[in-house]
Amino acid sequence: MSYLLEVKDIVKDFPGVRALDGVSFGVNTGEIHALVGENGAGKSTLMKILSGVYPDGSYGGQVLVDGGEVRFDGIRAAERAGIAIIHQEFALVRQLSVAENILLGGELHSGGVIRREASLAEAEAALKLVGLEINPEIAVGRLGVGYQQLVEIAKALRKNVRVLILDEPTAALSEDESRNLLAIIKGLAARGVACIYISHRLGEVLELAHRITVLRDGRTVSTEEKTAMTEASIVTRMVGRELSGVFPEKESGTGNDLFEVSGWTAEDPASGMRVEDISFKVRRGEVLGIAGLVGSGRTELAMSLFGAWGPGLAGSVRLDGKELGITSPRDAIAAGLGLVSEDRKKFGLVLPSDITTNVTLASLDKVAARGVIDENAEILAAVSYIRDLKIKTPSPEQRAVNLSGGNQQKVVLSKWLMTAPRVLILDEPTRGIDIGAKFEIYGIIDRLARGGMGIIVISSELPEVLGLAHRILVMRSGRVSGELDGKTATQEKIMTLAACA
Ligand SMILES: Nc1ncnc2c1ncn2[C@@H]1O[C@H](COP(=O)(O)OP(=O)(O)OP(=O)(O)O)[C@@H](O)[C@H]1O
Ligand SMILES: [Mg+2]
Known part of the structure; x- marks a missing residue:
């Protein structure tokens, strides 16, 4: 047959x-x-x-x-x-x-x-x-x-x-x-x-x-x-070999306050979607997880904080106690924020450009001297990320459009790692990433946090949130519906806060 x-x-x-x-x-x-x-x-x-x-x-x-x-x-x-x-x-x-x-x-x-x-x-x-x-x-x-x-x-x-x-x-x-x-x-x-x-x-x-x-x-x-x-x-x-996937040990003693959002309210001018009265803190070296159902406003919160919706309607966003007043993604980058977007096609990647261009796109100052781009420095940077994140490609000159889905995501991640932000927001960072590479990314997040960065991880995979985050913010209908300690949080507790009341 x-x-x-x-x-x-x-x-x-x-x-x-x-x-x-x-x-x-x-x-x-x-x-x-x-x-x-x-x-x-x-x-x-x-x-x-x-x-x-x-x-x-x-x-x-x-x-x-x-x-x-x-x-x-x-x-x-x-x-x-x-x-x-x-x-x-x-x-x-x-x-x-x-x-x-x-x-x-x-x-x-x-x-x-x-x-x-x-x-x-x-x-x-x-x-x-x-x-x-x-x-x-x-x-x-x-x-x-x-x-x-x-x-x-x-x-x-x-x-x-x-x-x-x-x-x-x-x-x-x-x-x-x-x-x-x-x-x-x-x-x-x-x-x-x-x-x-x-x-x-x-x-x-x-x-x-x-x-x-x-x-x-x-x-x-x-x-x-x-x-x-x-x-x-x-x-x-x-x-082709055995793999033991474990989350990195969380360092408990996190540093002082780094990023503080209070009473933040913003509206997407295109869709009218809102996030309302959001307050939270991220300390130096801390991984804050954000959980919630699709449509609960997690991505919208990230986009609005990153200036993609223009100025907010109310509330404040502070870094090291200083009010940021971000009105565009350009401001956000200059202020020390990074955002790895879930929608890599729209916000993360220039598909027709090569890996090198994409990786260095948001950090040209790091590969330029007196306004002139040093192409060697660019390629060296790209090559180091290709090695660290195991990006599968014949060369750094490969165009992003020709990479597999998971490898495109690794390029987006490289781009934001290279900007070395003070606060890095990762929206579904391992979406489409294979299981081996996932644990490499968890390792990188852990290293960055230990280096003093504040990290916000938005994820629909609860084991990922639970495995990485020191604290977990749960969202529902554009608002914060609760906050949980990473040590005592469970999938059930998160789901209860996330589900519609
Ligand atoms: N149009 C293209 N031009 C050049 N190389 C390509 C093209 N499409 C795919 N490739 C390469 O072929 C290989 C297989 O890619 P493919 O997209 O099939 O992987 P995949 O198994 O779907 O991976 P993922 O889990 O990341 O989606 C990769 O090395 C990729 O870079
Ligand atoms: Mg694929």
Whole structure:
């Protein structure tokens, strides 16, 4: 019996990089097949071949559907064969409404006129499949990444899929939203849809998948039944050695007050979103965690403090007791703040530029003498971060757009580390980062804190918040709903404060 979808000896080259070097595995009808591997292992590249993004002829090996070889000349051809993909990087059109995005390419017409009522109903039905109750007429760009991801999934479900590929679909989702999505995927599989599921969250993979394929350096390491695997055995296959992931020991004695926010109220001029009456302190050497559900205002708080919303409406922000009066990100950087944004495409990276340019972008003063940029110093800086954060790239001249998702995130992190801020805000710093690299990043956060930096970590992964933070601020509906001591906090305590009252 042939597989519903099978790949055989797939090879894919990019200039200077062999991304795939002989990948083979098959997926059955109704099977959830997980694909795991380190950042840069080749997962997304393989999925782009399957979904027609890299067309016919640009790769070696075979793709088979129902036992017959297929060669897609584009995304439409893959869709006609029943293969749909939810990309790791969002593909929605920010300016269009939710409904327009969902129906894109399949609008309901009658005599050349788009049927608005019917279209909205259709979009609402699709949104229901992912448990989303939002107004389908609002622009997608106004939604947070968590909601955008669900819209993207709703869009794919509307097509007649036989194989649904999900490339890290839960990376941007909260605990609840992830659970909801996993249930949706299980339901689809029970109806015979095959799912290829890519994730760095191994707990999720073990819960969901029937079988697991591990990729390393563009090759298949193994395909096995889930029941034969544990988290440790997956990690060992992924990295080719054993890995003991532990959080760095937290230093208890933190220094004096460094960063103080009091009564901070701000509004996003674009969306009208607000954060209200926020007060907290970060001491020198302290890691403050911020937890909360998607949409609770964590990212918005970070953006507003960083000046992305212009001046605040009320309250004060002080560094070393001095009021900052930040009105733009430029002011924030000059004042000694850094922000690693969750939305790396919008705020973190210049995709067409190379790694060196991206890393040094916010610290040109450090690589320039009398206003002239020293290119050697720039490259040396980039090379040191490539080494420290293990960024997988053929050279510092590689363009950011050509890096894997996780490696892009490491470039964003490098950029802000290089500015050596007094206070560093990290918004979902390990989103899309593989498990080995995660612990490298935790180590870096710990080193920075020990060096006296004040660090704010926003994360939806509660073990990460609990493992890193000395104190945890929980947000709900744009306000602080409580504060917990890092030593005594638990997932339950955080969830209670985070859940809607
Ligand atoms: N368009 C491109 N040009 C050049 N190199 C590329 C391109 N796309 C991917 N690569 C390289 O191919 C390799 C595999 O990348 P891929 O995006 O498939 O990794 P991944 O397994 O999805 O990683 P992650 O977990 O970080 O998302 C990486 O070394 C990456 O830099
Ligand atoms: Mg990827």
